[in-house]
Amino acid sequence: MEEIRNQAGEDAVVVGGNGDNARKCISAASGDVALKVLPEVQELAALLTGRADPSPEKPKQPENNGATSGDVAEKPDARGGEKKTRGKKKAVFIAAAVFFVLLTGFGIYEYIKISSIMDSVNYVPDGLRFDKVDVLVSESEVSGFVSHTDETKNILLCGSDIDQNGISRTDSMIILTIDHTHQRIKMTSLMRDMYLQIPGHQKNKLNASFTFGGGELLLKTIYSNFGMRIDQYVCVDYEVFASVVDSLGGVEIDIEEMELEQFNKYVRGGKKNRITEAGRYHLNGQQALSYCRIRKVGSDTARTARQRRVLREIMRKCRSLSPFQAQRVLGVVAPFVTTNMTRDEMVSLLMEGLQCLDYETMGLRIPVDGTWKDKKTDRSWYVVVDLNQNARYLNKFIYGDNETAQTLADRQQKSDDQNSEYSRKQYEKSRKKKKN
Numbered sequence: 399m400e401e402i403r404n405q406a407g408e409d410a411v412v413v414g415g416n417g418d419n420a421r422k423c424i425s426a427a428s429g430d431v432a433l434k435v436l437p438e439v440q441e442l443a444a445l446l447t448g449r450a451d452p453s454p455e456k457p458k459q460p461e462n463n464g465a466t467s468g469d470v471a472e473k474p475d476a477r478g479g480e481k482k483t484r485g486k487k488k489a490v491f492i493a494a495a496v497f498f499v500l501l502t503g504f505g506i507y508e509y510i511k512i513s514s515i516m517d518s519v520n521y522v523p524d525g526l527r528f529d530k531v532d533v534l535v536s537e538s539e540v541s542g543f544v545s546h547t548d549e550t551k552n553i554l555l556c557g558s559d560i561d562q563n564g565i566s567r568t569d570s571m572i573i574l575t576i577d578h579t580h581q582r583i584k585m586t587s588l589m590r591d592m593y594l595q596i597p598g599h600q601k602n603k604l605n606a607s608f609t610f611g612g613g614e615l616l617l618k619t620i621y622s623n624f625g626m627r628i629d630q631y632v633c634v635d636y637e638v639f640a641s642v643v644d645s646l647g648g649v650e651i652d653i654e655e656m657e658l659e660q661f662n663k664y665v666r667g668g669k670k671n672r673i674t675e676a677g678r679y680h681l682n683g684q685q686a687l688s689y690c691r692i693r694k695v696g697s698d699t700a701r702t703a704r705q706r707r708v709l710r711e712i713m714r715k716c717r718s719l720s721p722f723q724a725q726r727v728l729g730v731v732a733p734f735v736t737t738n739m740t741r742d743e744m745v746s747l748l749m750e751g752l753q754c755l756d757y758e759t760m761g762l763r764i765p766v767d768g769t770w771k772d773k774k775t776d777r778s779w780y781v782v783v784d785l786n787q788n789a790r791y792l793n794k795f796i797y798g799d800n801e802t803a804q805t806l807a808d809r810q811q812k813s814d815d816q817n818s819e820y821s822r823k824q825y826e827k828s829r830k831k832k833k834n
Contacts, residue, residue, distance in 0.1 A: 522612070522738055523738075535623070540624075550797060556613065568590065577796075580800040585759065587764070590605040596610065614738065623783075625789045634734060646712060646719075664687075703817075710759050716755055761810060769788050
């Protein structure tokens with residue numbers, strides 16, 4: 399009996415909190431139910447193994463049963479009471495042990511399933527080095543060249559596709575930050591047309607760095623121009639984006655009248671996916687992809703806001719997924735993912751991410767309004783950026799205190815609203831001009 403009890407105590411410690419990997423695995427696999435039940439089981443295990451310190455109860459006074467003061471009350475059978483107590487404890491212990499085994503087994507099963515799905519990801523050799531990359535911003539402008547810590551992790555998310563000439567390009571780039579200190583998910587959009595120095599190449603648009611050297615060169619370009627060192631990237635083929643949204647059951651998005659023409663220009667799937675009037679719609683995958691690709695309404699600044707909006711909706715839908723539904727979504731997207739992370743790092747990140755879905759989300763765009771200007775040539779249009787100012791804003795948003803990050807996010811939202819209002823006025827002017 400004592401040997402079994404000690405074994406249960408060790409298992410309780412592993413599942414309850416000291417075994418970090420097991421805790422993450424079980425919490426992610428079992429959902430909110432595990433999180434609600436686990437503390438109670440921990441308390442029971444602690445009580446059985448002598449780790450708990452319950453408050454002593456007041457001893458009960460023996461009953462007289464009508465005896466006089468001179469009579470002596472009969473003592474209860476001590477051995478019979480101890481047997482009953484041991485029997486109850488044994489029954490409770492067996493139930494707790496079975497629960498631990500089932501819970502741990504379910505968590506391990508889910509972990510193995512997710513690990514198997516992650517085998518289909520395209521893992522590229524990690525030869526990323528920053529030691530020979532020149533940083534073009536003043537060190538005094540940034541808070542530090544931090545890649546990630548236990549409390550703040552940055553991953554560059556890229557949406558890529560292949561154009562008609564077979565050239566791979568990134569249509570969207572977002573720095574996804576998991577901030578455990580403040581329990582926030584931060585999304586920083588990088589405008590693809592920023593005119594930047596690409597290490598080993600001439601100045602060009604930011605997304606050209608991906609065409610020249612994939613995710614590694616893109617990370618080096620961000621580090622060189624903004625002093626923000628990010629070690630990991632995850633690139634997802636745009637072709638699977640629609641399937642992911644469909645597997646989540648669609649997303650709720652407001653479509654404005656000024657967006658209709660561009661929306662219907664990019665949408666695939668024929669007339670059934672076209673929208674003829676403004677309103678709030680439950681978009682399927684192809685419709686959500688078209689919404690993210692709208693270009694000529696509010697320029698690229700508005701497009702980055704639309705992309706963050708859809709990403710927030712996707713994260714919101716993910717909060718309600720069961721472990722089995724999450725497996726299905728991962729199975730859809732995994733074969734279309736390219737990353738410089740290892741399989742174990744990907745699985746660990748997914749487990750961590752599932753526990754952070756209730757974090758509040760906030761967004762920023764780089765460059766920040768007032769720190770850039772247009773540059774047009776005969777062939778293209780560029781965004782010329784004040785590197786020092788944007789490096790400072792970027793580092794403050796990701797690594798600064800909560801009040802600073804919230805101020806920047808609120809300012810960004812206000813800017814997005816103003817840009818949308820300006821675009822609406824321009825649209826109305828254009829429509830009136832066509833009528834006349």
